[in-house]
Amino acid sequence: MKILSGIKSRAVMTALSLALAVTSGAAQGAPVDGDRTPGVRVKAQSAARERFNIDRDWRFAFGHPYDASQDFSHGTRGFFFAKAGYGDGPADLKFNDTAWRRLNLPHDWAVELPFSSRASANHGSKALGATFPENSVGWYRRALPISAQDKGRRIAVEFDGVFRDSVVWVNGHYIGNERSGYSSFQYDITDYLNYGGENVIAVRVDATMEEGWWYEGAGIYRHVWLTKTDPLHVAPWGTFVRTEVADGSAEISIDVEISNDGKGVEGFTIEHLIVDADGTSVARFETSPQTLNGASSSRVAAQFKMDRVRLWSLEDPYLYKAITQVKRKGEVVDSYDTVFGIRTLRFDANDGFFLNGKSIKLHGTNNHQDHAGVGVALPDALHEYRFKRLKEIGVNAYRASHHPPTKELLEAADRLGILVIDEHRMMGTTPQIRNELERMVRRDRNHPSVILWSVGNEEWAIENTEVGTRLTQEMQAIVRRMDPTRLTTVAASGSGGTQGTAAGSEVIGFNYKAQHDIDAMHKRYPDRPMLVTEEGLTFATRGVYVDDPERVHIAAYDKRSGGARTASIEEGWRFNAARPFLSGMFVWTGFDYRGETTPFGWPAVSSQFGMLDTTGVIKDSGYYLKSVWTHEPMVHLLPHWNWSGREGEDIDVRAYANTDEVELFLNKKSLGRKAMTVGGHLQWSVPYQSGKLVAKGFRNGKLVATQTVETTGPGVxxxxxxxxxxxxxxxxxxxxxxxxxxxxxxxxxxxxxxxxxxxxxxxxxxxxxxxxxxxxxxxxxxxERHHFLTVKNWRVKGGEAKEALLAHLADDDASTWRRPFQWVPEDQRPPESPYYLVRAEFARPKLTDDDTVELFVADVTRDQVVYVNGEAVAPVQLDGLLVIKLDPAKIKDTNSLNYLIRSPAGGFGLLAQSAQEGGRWASLRVTTPAxxxxxxxxxxxxxxxxxxxxxxxxxxxxxxxxxxxxxxxxxxxx
Structure with missing residues (x-):
């Protein structure tokens, strides 16, 4: 049976399910005459929608998962979670974050941490997690001015990805919690904003718990956006563009979810303008008038034809843009852009994968999302760099293992012509897991690069059970309702039974051929498309050709990592290439990645599975794939030829090439010409002598490729x-x-x-x-690392005169002084005094030689005098705080901080109420320089x-x- 992508009937088309409960209304209308004129450029039209990147100028500090004293006293204020607007600590609007580090997003704080033998090896041995609570919670804050003119609009903050367990507060109001570290999410914050003034977004991120078994980073590691719209607008990820191709033209179907967040009924029309890559209008369609009740949503469908279309392909990844405009009484109130490509997909049970009717073998790699130096906080351009490195070895497909990728990765795949398996993080159908799945599909379904959804990976507990079958089929049904144009898979580590994730999959995905009887599965399920979703799992250290376990290095000769249940890269590809029914193979992995340090534990901190190392330098197995996945003549030799001290010893020399023959020379002497086996490699045993090793590749007897490896001198x-x-x-x-x-x-x-x-x-x-x-x-x-310590044991003493109070600066014990934050019945409160001496203590911090220590002190009253260990100090003003730089040599085991203040307006009790247990009055910062x-x-x-x-x-x-x-x-x- 041949399974086709695309919409096959009106019934399928109307089966589309959106993530939100919506009413549905099909639009009637027609293409607008005269708008397909070649050469007509489309200019951006003014509309109510505005979208801003707000990555810049955040403040960051470490908190603590369970010790409030190290978490800026968060969660300790009375009613902090019970009452709206009662967020405390950094969640409080009035919290002063001047002492915090300033940075731009995306940010991964895990990559900045040291390595530790006590840390999780699977996560790259970074000092993060339950063993390191002091490094496992991070706070982010950002001031956000909102214009008074924005009142009446809908305003949302959008997070592309936060690892992990994030809680968002706006102006002290709890907004929401996102557990997953991989899902994009957004909150409408319209009702919580201070229009015409400053607003504060605070985000608490808890990366204590691992979600996967690889390096996952920590923090707001993807972009953050602010979107402003009219109450009548296209819903988030609210468009879905589908195409049917025939005879050089395409039928375009566009579904739009419209939200009316206003109170009354709204009338509107929708206009779709299609522009090509040059910005030229190629089609336009306008719907008939629509109406929508307040506080509701509706799906509006449109369908029209485009002539002379240019297909999206690997060689020509051509992109169009649909500009969807919502009009009220002829005025554009929202404009929403959707980039899409026109192409056909087909997974065939016998002949593999087809793109635009052309058979294509998927040359794929699996990849996690980290890169050397930046962890998971990849700048946008780095996605393109990584794809280009993969394309150099012939990669045409990418599996996002094992979670939804960032949307910038998909955009790069769209531009460069890379096919993508988009994978969900967790199998399940509970409301939370279902919602995460729906968000992934809604966000990514317009990308032409996405060819297949994956709803699970190696689900051992259910892989061969009835529950596995049921969950697979239920999740596929959810995806199918939202996107009837693509199929779904589950990557299985074991298959063969009549129940389980493989048995339930539309496309059966095999992880490692040696763990399955793939030929038997093809006979059992002759109507199911199949592909190898993971293959290889080999170990190799770039540039190393002798095993060195002490340095956790493994010789880079392609070999099995274990016994019969594993395969070399070469064995895996030759098996796949010989079976047309397999759509392709995804190597584990493209890039090395932090964590999962098999076969070593500490001191290894990264994997060695990659065809490229963590920086993107191609390893020898990558050159093998280049020899079988590309046609441009090439030959690659290994190893290097610097073997001083091993003169006369036999060296294992290998060549990867896509030529008919390769001849090897050592210092101009031929060591023989050998015929290349299709999909194989060539091998010589060469007694070492310094000099020049040359491989020459021939096609039809003609020299077409050469590589030289020679002995070098020392580095200069x-x-x-x-x-x-x-x-x-x-x-x-x-x-x-x-x-x-x-x-x-x-x-x-x-x-x-x-x-x-x-x-x-x-x-x-x-x-x-x-x-x-x-x-x-x-x-x-x-x-640079900041560590904050609590200033505690606050006490206060009132007095009639300054001099009398100053005499108490030398008191060793202030325990008998009044506790300023202790509630006292009104009839037992002491009378107000003209002056107060406020005292707190701080302990000597642990310091290295280069550390600096600073007290950040609140300007409690305008004429206060500050004392440290009984000596008056002159603080420096900095963004509303007073900063006192301390001499580490003068810091005692226990130190005192005193303020002498005049009785404030409203009395001292009112001042103490706003101090949040002293958290607003002072903090101690230790800074370790970078x-x-x-x-x-x-x-x-x-x-x-x-x-x-x-x-x-x-x-x-x-x-x-x-x-x-x-x-x-x-x-x-x-």
């Missing part, structure tokens, strides 16, 4: 090479820089481990570094990533290593 210079030297001055664009060490002849030294230091000038900054060494514990992202930016090259290579800071102009990166010539790389930021 640092080299820098950027993927681009012109970047945008937008504060987010990046350049990826390869760092290497070369000998006198400019050849990269493949065994170098030089320590290289980096400096920048101009409007750029380094945001991360890496070198691909799975055992390196060097910092990825040297970062280490210098330095990284060792690993087997000759390292990587740094630089990002623009927002300004324009020339910039440079300088790299220095002891005893070697420095390198300078110039950039233009424009």
């Amino acid at each position: 210079s640092v080299q820098l090479a950027a993927d681009r030297t012109r970047i945008k001055a937008d504060g987010s664009d990046i350049s990826v820089i390869t760092v290497s060490v070369a000998d006198k002849q400019g050849r990269v030294v493949p065994t170098s481990d030089s320590l290289v230091q980096f400096e920048t000038t101009g409007p750029i900054q380094i945001i991360g570094m890496g070198n691909g060494d799975p055992g390196s514990h060097e910092p990825d992202k040297p970062t 280490p210098i930016w330095a990284r060792r090259v690993f087997n000759g290579y390292a990587q740094i990533i630089v990002q623009s800071t927002g300004g324009a102009g020339p910039a440079t990166v300088v790299a220095k290593a002891q005893g070697q010539a420095a390198a300078t790389l110039k950039f233009t930021v424009q």
